[in-house]
Amino acid sequence: MAKPMPVIKEWQVDRLKGRDFIDFADYSPAELDYLISLAERIKHKQKMGEPYQPLLGKTLGMFFTKASTRTRVSFEVGMYQLGGHAIFLAGNDTQLGRGEPISDTAKVMSRYVDAIMIRTFAHEDVVELAEHASVPVINALTDLHHPCQVLADVLTLKEYKGTLKGLTVAYVGDGNNMANSWIQAAPKFGLNMRVATPEGYECDPAVVEQAKAFAEESGTELVFTKDPVEAVKDADLVYTDVWASMGQEAEQAERVEKFAVYQVNEALCRHAKPDYLFMHCLPAHRGEEVTSEIIDGPHSVVFDEAENRLHVQKAILVATIG
CATH class of the missing domain: 3.40.50.1370 (Aspartate/ornithine carbamoyltransferase)
Known part of the structure:
Protein backbone atom coordinates (compact mmCIF):
# COMPACT_ATOMS: atom_id res chain seq x y z
CA MET A 1 0.00 0.00 0.00
CA ALA A 2 1.32 3.42 -0.95
CA LYS A 3 2.53 5.59 1.91
CA PRO A 4 -0.03 8.33 2.64
CA MET A 5 1.17 11.84 1.96
CA PRO A 6 1.37 14.27 4.90
CA VAL A 7 -1.49 16.69 5.30
CA ILE A 8 -0.61 20.32 4.68
CA LYS A 9 -2.56 22.44 7.16
CA GLU A 10 -4.30 25.54 5.85
CA TRP A 11 -2.36 27.88 8.13
CA GLN A 12 0.87 26.71 6.51
CA VAL A 13 -0.07 27.62 2.94
CA ASP A 14 1.71 30.80 1.84
CA ARG A 15 3.09 31.35 5.35
CA LEU A 16 6.65 31.29 4.00
CA LYS A 17 5.95 33.28 0.84
CA GLY A 18 8.53 36.02 0.45
CA ARG A 19 10.71 34.66 3.29
CA ASP A 20 14.47 34.22 3.02
CA PHE A 21 16.06 30.84 3.78
CA ILE A 22 19.43 31.75 5.27
CA ASP A 23 19.77 29.51 8.33
CA PHE A 24 17.51 27.60 10.70
CA ALA A 25 17.40 30.27 13.42
CA ASP A 26 14.61 32.16 11.66
CA TYR A 27 12.35 29.13 11.21
CA SER A 28 10.07 27.59 13.82
CA PRO A 29 9.78 23.82 14.29
CA ALA A 30 6.32 23.92 12.69
CA GLU A 31 7.64 25.78 9.64
CA LEU A 32 10.50 23.31 9.23
CA ASP A 33 8.10 20.37 9.56
CA TYR A 34 6.03 22.00 6.82
CA LEU A 35 9.05 22.20 4.49
CA ILE A 36 9.79 18.50 5.07
CA SER A 37 6.14 17.58 4.45
CA LEU A 38 6.09 19.70 1.30
CA ALA A 39 9.31 18.05 0.08
CA GLU A 40 7.73 14.62 0.65
CA ARG A 41 4.69 15.58 -1.41
CA ILE A 42 6.77 17.08 -4.22
CA LYS A 43 9.01 14.00 -4.31
CA HIS A 44 5.95 11.73 -4.41
CA LYS A 45 4.53 13.65 -7.38
CA GLN A 46 7.81 13.31 -9.29
CA LYS A 47 8.11 9.58 -8.60
CA MET A 48 4.52 9.09 -9.76
CA GLY A 49 5.20 11.05 -12.95
CA GLU A 50 2.63 13.66 -11.95
CA PRO A 51 3.35 17.10 -13.48
CA TYR A 52 3.72 19.85 -10.88
CA GLN A 53 4.64 23.31 -12.16
CA PRO A 54 3.56 25.95 -9.64
CA LEU A 55 6.51 28.17 -10.63
CA LEU A 56 5.61 28.46 -14.30
CA GLY A 57 7.10 31.68 -15.63
CA LYS A 58 9.22 32.27 -12.51
CA THR A 59 12.99 32.84 -12.62
CA LEU A 60 15.72 32.01 -10.10
CA GLY A 61 19.00 33.95 -10.18
CA MET A 62 21.91 31.79 -8.99
CA PHE A 63 25.14 33.40 -7.75
CA PHE A 64 28.20 31.15 -7.35
CA THR A 65 31.57 32.21 -6.00
CA LYS A 66 32.21 28.64 -4.77
CA ALA A 67 32.37 25.76 -7.24
CA SER A 68 29.58 23.21 -7.12
CA THR A 69 28.17 20.05 -8.67
CA ARG A 70 25.13 19.07 -6.60
CA THR A 71 24.00 22.60 -5.76
CA ARG A 72 23.98 23.92 -9.29
CA VAL A 73 22.44 20.85 -10.90
CA SER A 74 19.77 20.32 -8.23
CA PHE A 75 18.61 23.95 -8.27
CA GLU A 76 18.60 24.20 -12.07
CA VAL A 77 16.76 20.90 -12.47
CA GLY A 78 14.41 21.80 -9.64
CA MET A 79 13.36 25.09 -11.21
CA TYR A 80 12.89 23.38 -14.58
CA GLN A 81 10.70 20.66 -13.06
CA LEU A 82 8.62 23.30 -11.26
CA GLY A 83 8.01 25.09 -14.55
CA GLY A 84 10.46 27.91 -13.97
CA HIS A 85 13.88 28.94 -15.22
CA ALA A 86 17.28 29.32 -13.54
CA ILE A 87 20.10 31.66 -14.53
CA PHE A 88 23.65 30.65 -13.52
CA LEU A 89 25.98 33.51 -12.60
CA ALA A 90 29.59 32.71 -11.72
CA GLY A 91 31.63 35.17 -9.68
CA ASN A 92 33.46 36.58 -12.70
CA ASP A 93 30.21 36.92 -14.68
CA THR A 94 28.79 39.68 -12.50
CA GLN A 95 29.70 43.20 -11.49
CA LEU A 96 30.16 41.94 -7.93
CA GLY A 97 33.51 40.63 -9.15
CA ARG A 98 34.43 44.19 -10.13
CA GLY A 99 33.45 45.79 -6.86
CA GLU A 100 29.75 46.66 -7.23
CA PRO A 101 28.16 46.87 -3.77
CA ILE A 102 26.09 43.85 -2.78
CA SER A 103 23.23 46.22 -1.94
CA ASP A 104 23.09 47.55 -5.51
CA THR A 105 23.21 44.05 -7.00
CA ALA A 106 20.40 42.95 -4.67
CA LYS A 107 18.15 45.84 -5.67
CA VAL A 108 18.75 45.39 -9.39
CA MET A 109 18.34 41.61 -9.38
CA SER A 110 15.09 41.96 -7.44
CA ARG A 111 13.67 43.81 -10.48
CA TYR A 112 14.53 40.87 -12.75
CA VAL A 113 14.08 37.59 -10.88
CA ASP A 114 11.61 36.02 -8.45
CA ALA A 115 14.24 34.63 -6.05
CA ILE A 116 18.00 34.66 -5.58
CA MET A 117 20.12 31.66 -4.62
CA ILE A 118 23.72 32.24 -3.55
CA ARG A 119 26.64 29.90 -2.80
CA THR A 120 29.60 31.84 -1.47
CA PHE A 121 32.25 32.12 1.24
CA ALA A 122 31.26 34.90 3.65
CA HIS A 123 27.95 34.42 5.43
CA GLU A 124 27.74 38.17 5.93
CA ASP A 125 27.42 38.60 2.14
CA VAL A 126 24.26 36.49 2.12
CA VAL A 127 22.81 38.43 5.05
CA GLU A 128 23.53 41.73 3.29
CA LEU A 129 22.08 40.45 0.03
CA ALA A 130 18.86 39.45 1.81
CA GLU A 131 18.69 42.77 3.64
CA HIS A 132 18.56 44.71 0.37
CA ALA A 133 16.70 42.27 -1.89
CA SER A 134 12.93 42.46 -2.20
CA VAL A 135 12.70 38.82 -3.34
CA PRO A 136 13.51 35.68 -1.31
CA VAL A 137 17.21 34.90 -0.85
CA ILE A 138 18.23 31.24 -0.41
CA ASN A 139 21.54 30.32 1.19
CA ALA A 140 22.94 27.44 -0.85
CA LEU A 141 26.15 27.40 1.25
CA THR A 142 28.44 29.74 3.12
CA ASP A 143 31.46 29.11 5.32
CA LEU A 144 29.13 29.36 8.33
CA HIS A 145 25.99 27.43 7.29
CA HIS A 146 24.67 24.87 4.79
Missing part, protein backbone atom coordinates in the same frame (compact mmCIF):
# COMPACT_ATOMS: atom_id res chain seq x y z
CA PRO A 147 20.94 24.68 5.56
CA CYS A 148 19.75 23.17 2.26
CA GLN A 149 22.00 20.15 2.81
CA VAL A 150 20.84 19.58 6.38
CA LEU A 151 17.19 19.82 5.32
CA ALA A 152 17.92 17.06 2.78
CA ASP A 153 19.65 15.03 5.50
CA VAL A 154 16.62 15.34 7.79
CA LEU A 155 14.27 14.25 5.00
CA THR A 156 16.47 11.20 4.37
CA LEU A 157 16.58 10.33 8.05
CA LYS A 158 12.79 10.54 8.28
CA GLU A 159 12.36 8.35 5.21
CA TYR A 160 14.50 5.59 6.71
CA LYS A 161 13.41 5.83 10.35
CA GLY A 162 9.78 6.87 9.92
CA THR A 163 10.05 9.49 12.63
CA LEU A 164 12.53 12.04 13.92
CA LYS A 165 11.61 12.72 17.53
CA GLY A 166 14.08 11.23 19.97
CA LEU A 167 16.63 9.99 17.43
CA THR A 168 20.31 10.73 18.05
CA VAL A 169 22.62 12.26 15.45
CA ALA A 170 26.40 11.98 15.90
CA TYR A 171 28.58 14.40 13.96
CA VAL A 172 32.30 13.56 13.90
CA GLY A 173 34.99 15.80 12.42
CA ASP A 174 35.41 19.47 11.63
CA GLY A 175 33.05 21.95 13.32
CA ASN A 176 32.35 23.56 9.96
CA ASN A 177 29.25 24.88 8.19
CA MET A 178 27.67 21.42 8.17
CA ALA A 179 28.09 21.01 11.91
CA ASN A 180 26.80 24.55 12.54
CA SER A 181 23.62 23.93 10.55
CA TRP A 182 23.11 20.53 12.16
CA ILE A 183 23.26 21.86 15.72
CA GLN A 184 20.78 24.61 14.81
CA ALA A 185 18.34 22.24 13.12
CA ALA A 186 18.47 19.14 15.31
CA PRO A 187 16.67 20.58 18.36
CA LYS A 188 13.94 22.07 16.14
CA PHE A 189 13.22 18.62 14.71
CA GLY A 190 13.28 16.97 18.15
CA LEU A 191 16.62 15.27 17.47
CA ASN A 192 19.37 14.72 20.03
CA MET A 193 22.76 15.88 18.78
CA ARG A 194 26.33 15.02 19.71
CA VAL A 195 29.33 16.67 18.09
CA ALA A 196 32.92 15.42 18.35
CA THR A 197 35.64 17.76 17.10
CA PRO A 198 39.38 18.14 17.74
CA GLU A 199 40.62 20.93 19.98
CA GLY A 200 40.58 24.20 18.05
CA TYR A 201 38.11 23.00 15.40
CA GLU A 202 34.84 23.43 17.30
CA CYS A 203 31.57 24.83 15.96
CA ASP A 204 31.09 28.59 15.78
CA PRO A 205 30.63 29.91 19.36
CA ALA A 206 27.66 32.14 18.52
CA VAL A 207 25.87 29.28 16.76
CA VAL A 208 26.62 27.00 19.73
CA GLU A 209 24.86 29.43 22.07
CA GLN A 210 21.88 29.57 19.71
CA ALA A 211 21.75 25.78 19.52
CA LYS A 212 21.91 25.41 23.30
CA ALA A 213 18.90 27.70 23.64
CA PHE A 214 16.99 25.72 21.00
CA ALA A 215 17.85 22.44 22.75
CA GLU A 216 16.71 23.76 26.12
CA GLU A 217 13.44 24.93 24.58
CA SER A 218 12.78 21.59 22.88
CA GLY A 219 14.06 19.39 25.71
CA THR A 220 16.59 17.64 23.46
CA GLU A 221 20.18 16.60 24.17
CA LEU A 222 23.05 18.65 22.76
CA VAL A 223 26.55 17.40 23.60
CA PHE A 224 29.95 18.72 22.51
CA THR A 225 32.94 16.47 23.09
CA LYS A 226 36.47 15.70 21.93
CA ASP A 227 35.77 11.95 22.07
CA PRO A 228 34.30 10.46 18.87
CA VAL A 229 33.27 7.28 20.71
CA GLU A 230 31.21 9.31 23.18
CA ALA A 231 29.46 11.02 20.27
CA VAL A 232 28.73 7.85 18.31
CA LYS A 233 27.59 5.63 21.20
CA ASP A 234 24.06 4.34 20.44
CA ALA A 235 23.61 6.91 17.65
CA ASP A 236 20.93 6.47 14.99
CA LEU A 237 22.87 8.51 12.46
CA VAL A 238 26.64 8.93 12.07
CA TYR A 239 27.63 11.98 10.02
CA THR A 240 30.93 13.40 8.82
CA ASP A 241 32.35 15.83 6.29
CA VAL A 242 35.72 16.53 4.70
CA TRP A 243 38.47 17.64 7.05
CA ALA A 244 39.57 20.56 4.85
CA SER A 245 36.74 22.46 3.19
CA MET A 246 37.01 24.57 0.04
CA GLY A 247 39.43 27.41 0.73
CA GLN A 248 41.33 25.45 3.40
CA GLU A 249 43.51 23.42 1.04
CA ALA A 250 46.71 24.89 2.51
CA GLU A 251 45.77 23.34 5.88
CA GLN A 252 45.23 19.86 4.46
CA ALA A 253 48.38 18.17 5.82
CA GLU A 254 48.00 19.69 9.29
CA ARG A 255 44.32 18.74 9.45
CA VAL A 256 44.96 15.15 8.37
CA GLU A 257 47.32 14.75 11.31
CA LYS A 258 44.99 16.35 13.86
CA PHE A 259 41.84 14.61 12.63
CA ALA A 260 43.24 11.08 12.26
CA VAL A 261 41.42 9.69 15.32
CA TYR A 262 38.15 11.20 14.03
CA GLN A 263 37.96 8.99 10.98
CA VAL A 264 34.57 7.27 10.63
CA ASN A 265 35.48 3.60 10.25
CA GLU A 266 34.16 0.20 11.25
CA ALA A 267 35.75 0.33 14.70
CA LEU A 268 34.06 3.64 15.52
CA CYS A 269 30.70 2.69 14.07
CA ARG A 270 30.50 -0.46 16.21
CA HIS A 271 29.51 1.93 19.01
CA ALA A 272 26.45 3.15 17.08
CA LYS A 273 23.11 1.35 17.05
CA PRO A 274 23.07 -1.83 14.94
CA ASP A 275 20.72 -0.19 12.42
CA TYR A 276 22.54 3.15 12.27
CA LEU A 277 22.67 5.20 9.09
CA PHE A 278 25.76 6.88 7.68
CA MET A 279 25.60 10.21 5.85
CA HIS A 280 28.09 12.55 4.21
CA CYS A 281 27.23 15.71 2.28
CA LEU A 282 29.74 14.80 -0.48
CA PRO A 283 32.19 15.04 -2.10
CA ALA A 284 34.00 12.57 0.15
CA HIS A 285 37.67 11.70 0.52
CA ARG A 286 37.66 7.94 1.06
CA GLY A 287 40.48 6.92 3.35
CA GLU A 288 40.49 10.27 5.15
CA GLU A 289 37.33 11.30 7.04
CA VAL A 290 35.59 8.01 6.17
CA THR A 291 36.67 4.58 4.99
CA SER A 292 35.33 2.94 1.86
CA GLU A 293 33.86 0.15 3.99
CA ILE A 294 31.54 2.65 5.64
CA ILE A 295 30.59 5.04 2.84
CA ASP A 296 30.10 2.21 0.36
CA GLY A 297 28.68 -0.18 2.95
CA PRO A 298 25.12 -1.24 3.85
CA HIS A 299 24.53 1.54 6.38
CA SER A 300 25.39 4.33 3.95
CA VAL A 301 22.55 6.38 2.41
CA VAL A 302 24.70 9.10 0.86
CA PHE A 303 23.16 8.91 -2.60
CA ASP A 304 19.57 8.99 -1.32
CA GLU A 305 20.71 11.97 0.74
CA ALA A 306 22.20 13.63 -2.36
CA GLU A 307 18.99 13.07 -4.34
CA ASN A 308 16.95 14.68 -1.60
CA ARG A 309 18.76 17.96 -2.16
CA LEU A 310 16.59 18.24 -5.27
CA HIS A 311 13.33 17.64 -3.42
CA VAL A 312 13.91 19.88 -0.40
CA GLN A 313 15.19 22.72 -2.55
CA LYS A 314 12.08 22.45 -4.70
CA ALA A 315 10.05 22.71 -1.49
CA ILE A 316 11.99 25.81 -0.41
CA LEU A 317 11.45 27.40 -3.83
CA VAL A 318 7.73 26.64 -3.88
CA ALA A 319 7.22 27.83 -0.30
CA THR A 320 9.22 31.08 -0.58
CA ILE A 321 8.35 32.14 -4.14
CA GLY A 322 4.74 31.06 -3.60
Whole structure:
Protein backbone atom coordinates (compact mmCIF):
# COMPACT_ATOMS: atom_id res chain seq x y z
CA MET A 1 0.00 0.00 0.00
CA ALA A 2 1.32 3.42 -0.95
CA LYS A 3 2.53 5.59 1.91
CA PRO A 4 -0.03 8.33 2.64
CA MET A 5 1.17 11.84 1.96
CA PRO A 6 1.37 14.27 4.90
CA VAL A 7 -1.49 16.69 5.30
CA ILE A 8 -0.61 20.32 4.68
CA LYS A 9 -2.56 22.44 7.16
CA GLU A 10 -4.30 25.54 5.85
CA TRP A 11 -2.36 27.88 8.13
CA GLN A 12 0.87 26.71 6.51
CA VAL A 13 -0.07 27.62 2.94
CA ASP A 14 1.71 30.80 1.84
CA ARG A 15 3.09 31.35 5.35
CA LEU A 16 6.65 31.29 4.00
CA LYS A 17 5.95 33.28 0.84
CA GLY A 18 8.53 36.02 0.45
CA ARG A 19 10.71 34.66 3.29
CA ASP A 20 14.47 34.22 3.02
CA PHE A 21 16.06 30.84 3.78
CA ILE A 22 19.43 31.75 5.27
CA ASP A 23 19.77 29.51 8.33
CA PHE A 24 17.51 27.60 10.70
CA ALA A 25 17.40 30.27 13.42
CA ASP A 26 14.61 32.16 11.66
CA TYR A 27 12.35 29.13 11.21
CA SER A 28 10.07 27.59 13.82
CA PRO A 29 9.78 23.82 14.29
CA ALA A 30 6.32 23.92 12.69
CA GLU A 31 7.64 25.78 9.64
CA LEU A 32 10.50 23.31 9.23
CA ASP A 33 8.10 20.37 9.56
CA TYR A 34 6.03 22.00 6.82
CA LEU A 35 9.05 22.20 4.49
CA ILE A 36 9.79 18.50 5.07
CA SER A 37 6.14 17.58 4.45
CA LEU A 38 6.09 19.70 1.30
CA ALA A 39 9.31 18.05 0.08
CA GLU A 40 7.73 14.62 0.65
CA ARG A 41 4.69 15.58 -1.41
CA ILE A 42 6.77 17.08 -4.22
CA LYS A 43 9.01 14.00 -4.31
CA HIS A 44 5.95 11.73 -4.41
CA LYS A 45 4.53 13.65 -7.38
CA GLN A 46 7.81 13.31 -9.29
CA LYS A 47 8.11 9.58 -8.60
CA MET A 48 4.52 9.09 -9.76
CA GLY A 49 5.20 11.05 -12.95
CA GLU A 50 2.63 13.66 -11.95
CA PRO A 51 3.35 17.10 -13.48
CA TYR A 52 3.72 19.85 -10.88
CA GLN A 53 4.64 23.31 -12.16
CA PRO A 54 3.56 25.95 -9.64
CA LEU A 55 6.51 28.17 -10.63
CA LEU A 56 5.61 28.46 -14.30
CA GLY A 57 7.10 31.68 -15.63
CA LYS A 58 9.22 32.27 -12.51
CA THR A 59 12.99 32.84 -12.62
CA LEU A 60 15.72 32.01 -10.10
CA GLY A 61 19.00 33.95 -10.18
CA MET A 62 21.91 31.79 -8.99
CA PHE A 63 25.14 33.40 -7.75
CA PHE A 64 28.20 31.15 -7.35
CA THR A 65 31.57 32.21 -6.00
CA LYS A 66 32.21 28.64 -4.77
CA ALA A 67 32.37 25.76 -7.24
CA SER A 68 29.58 23.21 -7.12
CA THR A 69 28.17 20.05 -8.67
CA ARG A 70 25.13 19.07 -6.60
CA THR A 71 24.00 22.60 -5.76
CA ARG A 72 23.98 23.92 -9.29
CA VAL A 73 22.44 20.85 -10.90
CA SER A 74 19.77 20.32 -8.23
CA PHE A 75 18.61 23.95 -8.27
CA GLU A 76 18.60 24.20 -12.07
CA VAL A 77 16.76 20.90 -12.47
CA GLY A 78 14.41 21.80 -9.64
CA MET A 79 13.36 25.09 -11.21
CA TYR A 80 12.89 23.38 -14.58
CA GLN A 81 10.70 20.66 -13.06
CA LEU A 82 8.62 23.30 -11.26
CA GLY A 83 8.01 25.09 -14.55
CA GLY A 84 10.46 27.91 -13.97
CA HIS A 85 13.88 28.94 -15.22
CA ALA A 86 17.28 29.32 -13.54
CA ILE A 87 20.10 31.66 -14.53
CA PHE A 88 23.65 30.65 -13.52
CA LEU A 89 25.98 33.51 -12.60
CA ALA A 90 29.59 32.71 -11.72
CA GLY A 91 31.63 35.17 -9.68
CA ASN A 92 33.46 36.58 -12.70
CA ASP A 93 30.21 36.92 -14.68
CA THR A 94 28.79 39.68 -12.50
CA GLN A 95 29.70 43.20 -11.49
CA LEU A 96 30.16 41.94 -7.93
CA GLY A 97 33.51 40.63 -9.15
CA ARG A 98 34.43 44.19 -10.13
CA GLY A 99 33.45 45.79 -6.86
CA GLU A 100 29.75 46.66 -7.23
CA PRO A 101 28.16 46.87 -3.77
CA ILE A 102 26.09 43.85 -2.78
CA SER A 103 23.23 46.22 -1.94
CA ASP A 104 23.09 47.55 -5.51
CA THR A 105 23.21 44.05 -7.00
CA ALA A 106 20.40 42.95 -4.67
CA LYS A 107 18.15 45.84 -5.67
CA VAL A 108 18.75 45.39 -9.39
CA MET A 109 18.34 41.61 -9.38
CA SER A 110 15.09 41.96 -7.44
CA ARG A 111 13.67 43.81 -10.48
CA TYR A 112 14.53 40.87 -12.75
CA VAL A 113 14.08 37.59 -10.88
CA ASP A 114 11.61 36.02 -8.45
CA ALA A 115 14.24 34.63 -6.05
CA ILE A 116 18.00 34.66 -5.58
CA MET A 117 20.12 31.66 -4.62
CA ILE A 118 23.72 32.24 -3.55
CA ARG A 119 26.64 29.90 -2.80
CA THR A 120 29.60 31.84 -1.47
CA PHE A 121 32.25 32.12 1.24
CA ALA A 122 31.26 34.90 3.65
CA HIS A 123 27.95 34.42 5.43
CA GLU A 124 27.74 38.17 5.93
CA ASP A 125 27.42 38.60 2.14
CA VAL A 126 24.26 36.49 2.12
CA VAL A 127 22.81 38.43 5.05
CA GLU A 128 23.53 41.73 3.29
CA LEU A 129 22.08 40.45 0.03
CA ALA A 130 18.86 39.45 1.81
CA GLU A 131 18.69 42.77 3.64
CA HIS A 132 18.56 44.71 0.37
CA ALA A 133 16.70 42.27 -1.89
CA SER A 134 12.93 42.46 -2.20
CA VAL A 135 12.70 38.82 -3.34
CA PRO A 136 13.51 35.68 -1.31
CA VAL A 137 17.21 34.90 -0.85
CA ILE A 138 18.23 31.24 -0.41
CA ASN A 139 21.54 30.32 1.19
CA ALA A 140 22.94 27.44 -0.85
CA LEU A 141 26.15 27.40 1.25
CA THR A 142 28.44 29.74 3.12
CA ASP A 143 31.46 29.11 5.32
CA LEU A 144 29.13 29.36 8.33
CA HIS A 145 25.99 27.43 7.29
CA HIS A 146 24.67 24.87 4.79
CA PRO A 147 20.94 24.68 5.56
CA CYS A 148 19.75 23.17 2.26
CA GLN A 149 22.00 20.15 2.81
CA VAL A 150 20.84 19.58 6.38
CA LEU A 151 17.19 19.82 5.32
CA ALA A 152 17.92 17.06 2.78
CA ASP A 153 19.65 15.03 5.50
CA VAL A 154 16.62 15.34 7.79
CA LEU A 155 14.27 14.25 5.00
CA THR A 156 16.47 11.20 4.37
CA LEU A 157 16.58 10.33 8.05
CA LYS A 158 12.79 10.54 8.28
CA GLU A 159 12.36 8.35 5.21
CA TYR A 160 14.50 5.59 6.71
CA LYS A 161 13.41 5.83 10.35
CA GLY A 162 9.78 6.87 9.92
CA THR A 163 10.05 9.49 12.63
CA LEU A 164 12.53 12.04 13.92
CA LYS A 165 11.61 12.72 17.53
CA GLY A 166 14.08 11.23 19.97
CA LEU A 167 16.63 9.99 17.43
CA THR A 168 20.31 10.73 18.05
CA VAL A 169 22.62 12.26 15.45
CA ALA A 170 26.40 11.98 15.90
CA TYR A 171 28.58 14.40 13.96
CA VAL A 172 32.30 13.56 13.90
CA GLY A 173 34.99 15.80 12.42
CA ASP A 174 35.41 19.47 11.63
CA GLY A 175 33.05 21.95 13.32
CA ASN A 176 32.35 23.56 9.96
CA ASN A 177 29.25 24.88 8.19
CA MET A 178 27.67 21.42 8.17
CA ALA A 179 28.09 21.01 11.91
CA ASN A 180 26.80 24.55 12.54
CA SER A 181 23.62 23.93 10.55
CA TRP A 182 23.11 20.53 12.16
CA ILE A 183 23.26 21.86 15.72
CA GLN A 184 20.78 24.61 14.81
CA ALA A 185 18.34 22.24 13.12
CA ALA A 186 18.47 19.14 15.31
CA PRO A 187 16.67 20.58 18.36
CA LYS A 188 13.94 22.07 16.14
CA PHE A 189 13.22 18.62 14.71
CA GLY A 190 13.28 16.97 18.15
CA LEU A 191 16.62 15.27 17.47
CA ASN A 192 19.37 14.72 20.03
CA MET A 193 22.76 15.88 18.78
CA ARG A 194 26.33 15.02 19.71
CA VAL A 195 29.33 16.67 18.09
CA ALA A 196 32.92 15.42 18.35
CA THR A 197 35.64 17.76 17.10
CA PRO A 198 39.38 18.14 17.74
CA GLU A 199 40.62 20.93 19.98
CA GLY A 200 40.58 24.20 18.05
CA TYR A 201 38.11 23.00 15.40
CA GLU A 202 34.84 23.43 17.30
CA CYS A 203 31.57 24.83 15.96
CA ASP A 204 31.09 28.59 15.78
CA PRO A 205 30.63 29.91 19.36
CA ALA A 206 27.66 32.14 18.52
CA VAL A 207 25.87 29.28 16.76
CA VAL A 208 26.62 27.00 19.73
CA GLU A 209 24.86 29.43 22.07
CA GLN A 210 21.88 29.57 19.71
CA ALA A 211 21.75 25.78 19.52
CA LYS A 212 21.91 25.41 23.30
CA ALA A 213 18.90 27.70 23.64
CA PHE A 214 16.99 25.72 21.00
CA ALA A 215 17.85 22.44 22.75
CA GLU A 216 16.71 23.76 26.12
CA GLU A 217 13.44 24.93 24.58
CA SER A 218 12.78 21.59 22.88
CA GLY A 219 14.06 19.39 25.71
CA THR A 220 16.59 17.64 23.46
CA GLU A 221 20.18 16.60 24.17
CA LEU A 222 23.05 18.65 22.76
CA VAL A 223 26.55 17.40 23.60
CA PHE A 224 29.95 18.72 22.51
CA THR A 225 32.94 16.47 23.09
CA LYS A 226 36.47 15.70 21.93
CA ASP A 227 35.77 11.95 22.07
CA PRO A 228 34.30 10.46 18.87
CA VAL A 229 33.27 7.28 20.71
CA GLU A 230 31.21 9.31 23.18
CA ALA A 231 29.46 11.02 20.27
CA VAL A 232 28.73 7.85 18.31
CA LYS A 233 27.59 5.63 21.20
CA ASP A 234 24.06 4.34 20.44
CA ALA A 235 23.61 6.91 17.65
CA ASP A 236 20.93 6.47 14.99
CA LEU A 237 22.87 8.51 12.46
CA VAL A 238 26.64 8.93 12.07
CA TYR A 239 27.63 11.98 10.02
CA THR A 240 30.93 13.40 8.82
CA ASP A 241 32.35 15.83 6.29
CA VAL A 242 35.72 16.53 4.70
CA TRP A 243 38.47 17.64 7.05
CA ALA A 244 39.57 20.56 4.85
CA SER A 245 36.74 22.46 3.19
CA MET A 246 37.01 24.57 0.04
CA GLY A 247 39.43 27.41 0.73
CA GLN A 248 41.33 25.45 3.40
CA GLU A 249 43.51 23.42 1.04
CA ALA A 250 46.71 24.89 2.51
CA GLU A 251 45.77 23.34 5.88
CA GLN A 252 45.23 19.86 4.46
CA ALA A 253 48.38 18.17 5.82
CA GLU A 254 48.00 19.69 9.29
CA ARG A 255 44.32 18.74 9.45
CA VAL A 256 44.96 15.15 8.37
CA GLU A 257 47.32 14.75 11.31
CA LYS A 258 44.99 16.35 13.86
CA PHE A 259 41.84 14.61 12.63
CA ALA A 260 43.24 11.08 12.26
CA VAL A 261 41.42 9.69 15.32
CA TYR A 262 38.15 11.20 14.03
CA GLN A 263 37.96 8.99 10.98
CA VAL A 264 34.57 7.27 10.63
CA ASN A 265 35.48 3.60 10.25
CA GLU A 266 34.16 0.20 11.25
CA ALA A 267 35.75 0.33 14.70
CA LEU A 268 34.06 3.64 15.52
CA CYS A 269 30.70 2.69 14.07
CA ARG A 270 30.50 -0.46 16.21
CA HIS A 271 29.51 1.93 19.01
CA ALA A 272 26.45 3.15 17.08
CA LYS A 273 23.11 1.35 17.05
CA PRO A 274 23.07 -1.83 14.94
CA ASP A 275 20.72 -0.19 12.42
CA TYR A 276 22.54 3.15 12.27
CA LEU A 277 22.67 5.20 9.09
CA PHE A 278 25.76 6.88 7.68
CA MET A 279 25.60 10.21 5.85
CA HIS A 280 28.09 12.55 4.21
CA CYS A 281 27.23 15.71 2.28
CA LEU A 282 29.74 14.80 -0.48
CA PRO A 283 32.19 15.04 -2.10
CA ALA A 284 34.00 12.57 0.15
CA HIS A 285 37.67 11.70 0.52
CA ARG A 286 37.66 7.94 1.06
CA GLY A 287 40.48 6.92 3.35
CA GLU A 288 40.49 10.27 5.15
CA GLU A 289 37.33 11.30 7.04
CA VAL A 290 35.59 8.01 6.17
CA THR A 291 36.67 4.58 4.99
CA SER A 292 35.33 2.94 1.86
CA GLU A 293 33.86 0.15 3.99
CA ILE A 294 31.54 2.65 5.64
CA ILE A 295 30.59 5.04 2.84
CA ASP A 296 30.10 2.21 0.36
CA GLY A 297 28.68 -0.18 2.95
CA PRO A 298 25.12 -1.24 3.85
CA HIS A 299 24.53 1.54 6.38
CA SER A 300 25.39 4.33 3.95
CA VAL A 301 22.55 6.38 2.41
CA VAL A 302 24.70 9.10 0.86
CA PHE A 303 23.16 8.91 -2.60
CA ASP A 304 19.57 8.99 -1.32
CA GLU A 305 20.71 11.97 0.74
CA ALA A 306 22.20 13.63 -2.36
CA GLU A 307 18.99 13.07 -4.34
CA ASN A 308 16.95 14.68 -1.60
CA ARG A 309 18.76 17.96 -2.16
CA LEU A 310 16.59 18.24 -5.27
CA HIS A 311 13.33 17.64 -3.42
CA VAL A 312 13.91 19.88 -0.40
CA GLN A 313 15.19 22.72 -2.55
CA LYS A 314 12.08 22.45 -4.70
CA ALA A 315 10.05 22.71 -1.49
CA ILE A 316 11.99 25.81 -0.41
CA LEU A 317 11.45 27.40 -3.83
CA VAL A 318 7.73 26.64 -3.88
CA ALA A 319 7.22 27.83 -0.30
CA THR A 320 9.22 31.08 -0.58
CA ILE A 321 8.35 32.14 -4.14
CA GLY A 322 4.74 31.06 -3.60
